[in-house]
Amino acid sequence: MMTSATSAIEHSSPTGDVPAMERVDVLIIGAGLSGIGAAVSLKKEHPERSFLIVEAHESFGGTWWTHRYPGARSDSDLHTFGYSFKPWEGATIASAGQILDYLATVVQEYDLERDMRLRHRVSEATWSSADASWTVVATRTDTGETVHIAARFLWMNQGYYDHANGYRPDWAGLELFDGDVVHPQHWPDDLDVSGKHVIVIGSGATAASLIPALTDTAGHVTMLQRSPTYFTSRPRTHELAVTLAKLDVPAAWQHEIMRRQFIADRAELIAMSVDRNEDLRTLLIEEARRQLPAGYDVERHFAPRYRPLQQRTAAVPDGDLFATIREGRASVVTDTIDHFDKSGIVLTSGEHLDADVVVTATGLVVSLFGGIDFAVDGTRIDPSEQVTYRGLMITELPNFAYTFGYFRWSWTLRAELVAGFVNRLLTHLDRTGAESVVPRLRAEDADMPLLPWIDPDNANPGYMMRSQSTMYRRGDREPWTHFKEYTEERESIPAIDLNEGALSYGFRQVRPGAPEFASVSASASASSGNN
Template identity: 50%
Template sequence: MSEAATLSRPAQKTEHFDVLIVGAGISGVGGAYHLAKERPGTSFVVLDNQDKFGGTWTTHTYPGIRSDSDLYTFGYHFKPWVGAPIATADEILRYMGEVIEENDLDRHIRYKHRILSAVWSSQDNLWTLEAERTDTGERLRFTTNFLWMCQGYFRHAKGYTPEWEGMTDYKGKIVHPQTWPADLDYKGKKVLVIGSGATAATLVPAIAGDCEHVTLLQRSPTYFIPGRNANELADTLRELKIDEKWIHEIVRRKIVHDGDAFARRAVEDTEAVTAELLGGVRAFLGEDFDVAKHFTPRYRPWRQRIAFIPDGDLFRGIASGKASIVTDEIDRFTEKGILLKSGQELEADIIVTATGFELCVLGDIDFTIDGKKLNFGDTVTYRGMMFTGVPNMVWVFGYFRASWTLRADMVAEFVLRLLNHMDKKGAKKVEVALRPEDKDMPLLPWIDPENFNPGYLMRGMHLLPKSGDKPEWRHSQDYLTEKDQFPAIDLDDKAFVYK
């Protein structure tokens, strides 16, 4: 059936909920937990496009997929993590499944629901969402007082692959990790992985043992931190028979503290931090390996996320000879592989484009506010979670350098406080607006490129809201500061407009 025919089909029924959560990933499941536990009288539903919970951990199925954040901070604050700090997708899904089962959340989650549009009416003080069942095509309508966007920030159905000359000439198979074919046979074959981020660093060692050879091709290097996939403090506390809840909280705080100290050192003593990071690579690859060429980035350490390499598996794969790394630029694809600008040709049976993802800030949902189409890029963010001119909506966007869930937990607590405050005031509508004192405030990009500048963000910056030069009007990326600021937010500040 055509898209036009599908969209013209009338909705069959309308259901109303006090709160509607978009997405059953780490943020959406966490939000559902907080609503169920702390506002038991609130009716709510979680809608997800996939056929199960998990978000990233469900849609990404490439070999070796694992977290690039430790699970003491990527896990929820309310449920202790008891495994290795860096976890596989299956381990994370089991953990999330336990949260759902232990708190009877499954009855609130609807899978295979693709949201097509979200329309706000100030006359009714309601959001109306049109959705479609992905398995049957059935059209559904939902109304809600409050919309909680937990859908993540990239397009799950398709990854980002640049258009290179000659791609149609290539006789092998081109694969993006985000849409990894279940039947892809790479055993005994030459595989070329294009990319330099956490996905490429995860994938290469995971398949190296089965391939004839795997080559990592990168345009420019990335910083990595190799180390044991263990937490000594947690292990010591377990030897002392400390309760797991205490271990989780203590280790969580220690990791946050150490991460903040590292980020500050990276800014204040860049050369020393760079030397430490490169020293960790040399410890695995030896002094004869050209670390300067292949693992010394052009950017400063704090400007992009630094992925952890558990037990140095990427470097051990290179040292063993099963994997190799090439730093060069692509001239074009050929029938047999890729021709580099240096003139070298890399032959491959399979080429994997681990080249990032496409930013998707509102889940490909068509938003309308009182008859006017929402241009998200024209709004100004309130602390990275509410937006000028967008009523009764909060958006979860985590941290770039720290774990996503640290902020998801914090935003959830804010949402509950805001809902309680609206009840107390008898308010049906809340939105944020620039105050008189913000009149001449300069409007800036969502984040300063000098502070953080990965490719996916730079490609999609125009899609993101503007920020200001005051703490209230930006996403600071500083958890240690925000964890004290968020509980102290004055909900009667002039930035909040209630009706």
């Protein structure tokens, strides 16, 4: 049965060629916002269990540690992007540094640093049914040492994109350009744009964050976009949050009130995108028009061809991007790139854009589970050939869960729902005496078509569309679907029947010499049920 550790992490002694390894109940991969939240949930719900967080980078923070470009900030409000258990007390839209400080406070308050293994890049994860455990192989990036960790349950919280490689199209003549070319994911500490002409290729959230920051010192910044994006201006601090602070409402109450406010606002916006799509389109375009100079060609530069919310709407706090355009510090060009030359970019229209620095804010490269190689009982499992179970687990991978957030809502809202599911599943394993659980297609699913992981009619950002062939699949029926809205899943995920036929449980007899992690707690072994 799924064991509950009564002590800290155990170490096995090496014998012969068997490497020493740490043994834990739960191994969390990734020390970003999701991984830290997962660890806190385990401490709260399963204090008897041992766990580790492994992280490839030299510090925790995930995106907020790796993205160091000027102006890096949240694209979601921090009352829903922050944790439900840790009140956010700053501005509604926060900088990367402020978010890192917030995460550092959580790490300190819950004493998580001792449970982290930083600079550990995981390459392999192998499941043994005989031992009912995973063996994970990682390399220490500081020493080159190979590390082995055994875990009863594997919980992926590494995010969804490749931190080491951003997406850059293959432009003709790029090697001829004499200036600097940088990707926001790899911003050089010594890059000086003072007085220079900077071209930012792209018009998403990254570009919207970068451009106002760059215009503080650059001579001029041009946003070069292939097609427009929807933007929405919002106060850096919500007026309701200001009112609550003036009334001296306790921080926890302020956080909960604002959280509910933003959820209600987002639900209304999503409903409008479905029921009154053209009205929403007009609303967003006219919002941009009001903040741009008179006579500005809004239809060309700020009227997207796709439906509102089919791609993520970029937040512009206090309208700062529009302000840089009004003031002449930034401009927008909508065209495609024909080729680069020595001094800049030649567009398909024939226009030439001079540049000293080109920033390729051209998107992300999706990475499925960090590129880890998985095997089950000696057979390699390619997750891209498997099917999602409700966006929580993957077929044929036992004792495995992953966190993937929302497209139209704050990531953390779903991360906390996933944490609730995993903790309930761990309790269920204890109560039933099962050692493992794995989703498997049922007999009635034999004729089910396996569809690409994302429906382009629902969402079609470039990074998602580019990754269709490399990601896991979905079905056309429950429970093999995902990418639902928070307003539905906050009810449906806690109500999942853990005894449904799609979940297959394994019970084992301990073989002689099999590793024992710890004894089962009395309370767990005495209980039974499906919750």
